[in-house]
Amino acid sequence: MIPELRRRAYLSAMQVANWLPRVALPFAAASRPELLTPLEPAREVLELEEVAPVAPAVAPATTIEHPLALERPKVEVPRPSAVPRVSVKPEVPDEAAPEPSPAKPVPQPPPRxxxxxxxxxxxxxxxxxxxxxxxxxxxxxxxxxxxxxxxxxxxxxxxxxxxxxxxxxxxxxxxxxxxxxxxxxxxxxxxxxxxxxxxxxxxxxxxxxxxxxxxxxxxxxxxxxxxxxxxxxxxxxxxxxxxxxxxxxxxxxxxxxxxxxxxxxxxxxxxxxx
CATH class of the missing domain: 3.40.470 (Uracil-DNA Glycosylase, subunit E)
Incomplete structure (x- = not known):
């Protein structure tokens, strides 16, 4: 499970303004009361000449309050990962490296x-x-x-x-x-x-x-x-x-x-x- 702050960041990135969990989430903040108010059922409108079916509105899922939801959210302290971090050091030229030996002069052909x-x-x-x-x-x-x-x-x-x-x-x-x-x-x-x-x-x-x-x-x-x-x-x-x-x-x-x-x-x- 992810902490509350990170969960909100994920939902904001997905442009989700309101959401209700199916089950009680640990370390989650308490739900706002106005989000728990049930919506009125949609009415079907019948017309004489044409009957246009109206898609029923999807009722929000009823949240089940869990005792842990009322508790104060805990802040998770990040722990160091088990994988060691590899530090990249800048390359330093080796001063002790031998200099390349000069090329030997090519012998010239003898004159005649x-x-x-x-x-x-x-x-x-x-x-x-x-x-x-x-x-x-x-x-x-x-x-x-x-x-x-x-x-x-x-x-x-x-x-x-x-x-x-x-x-x-x-x-x-x-x-x-x-x-x-x-x-x-x-x-x-x-x-x-x-x-x-x-x-x-x-x-x-x-x-x-x-x-x-x-x-x-x-x-x-x-x-x-x-x-x-x-x-x-x-x-x-x-x-x-x-x-x-x-x-x-x-x-x-x-x-x-x-x-x-x-x-x-x-x-x-x-x-x-x-």
Whole structure:
């Protein structure tokens, strides 16, 4: 059985204004006297032409007073339910959780190039081998190189310094042969050869692989002077194949050569005076 206050709330929600129980309800308030007054019986009205039956009114059910109904309603104190309440705590980030490890860098494929180190007078040349093989006397690229040396006032028969540097060094294996490894190897190779040779007034870097892996620069450095740690002053030149394919580059190269020539010309004068 439900208490009186909750019962009235249910009846109000169902829009029931007056109601009478069939039996005495425990903990219920006493009924109002005006609700217990019996209603008069409905009369049937007979007409001559038409007899319209009238539905009899439903008499309210007579309530039976129970001794408990006269008592004062008791207030039921809600008791705690047997089912424990589950309290939801806000999630707190775990400070001790390890941070995700950074992704390992993807190894870059090894570059492919061949370089030859030459000496012409007071200058040392690191020249890209267009075919990957050493120059021959009838090679068009070698003939163009001889023309450049004569225009610079240097001997046109350069001397070979060591074997060509071919990269990658190994065809197979797990050794790192990426761009950074190639740069360190080329710079170390040139530094070791320069220590064995006499003074170098200027290092020529002929071709993009020479400029990139010895001068740490790109094609934008063509015809410019570079200052390289442990290697000294250098001059970046386009590749011999590129000069043959694009002859218009020779004019810009000649203008740059006129500015750089003072380095080895002054060195030649000093060596002659000694």
């Amino acid at each position: 190039f061949a370089l030859q180190l030459l000496r012409a007078g007071q200058c040392v040349l690191l020249v890209e081998l267009p075919t990957g093989e050493p120059f021959t006397s009838r090679d068009p690229a070698y003939l163009l190189l001889k023309d450049l040396l004569r225009a610079a006032g240097l001997p046109d028969s350069p001397q070979l310094i060591g074997e060509p540097v071919r990269w990658p060094l190994l065809v197979r294996g797990n050794l790192d042969q990426g761009p950074q490894a190639a740069l360190e190897y080329v710079q170390g190779f040139i530094s070791a050869r320069l220590e064995e040779e006499s003074a170098c007034a200027c290092l020529w870097l002929v071709g993009l692989p020479a400029v990139r892996f010895a001068g740490e620069a790109g094609a934008e450095a063509y015809n410019r002077e570079l200052q390289i740690d442990e290697l000294g002053s250098a001059w970046a030149l386009p590749g011999l194949e590129l000069l043959m394919d694009e002859p218009a580059r020779k004019a810009e190269l000649w203008q740059a050569m006129r500015r750089v020539m003072r380095r080895w010309q002054q060195s030649q004068v000093e060596s002659t005076n000694e």
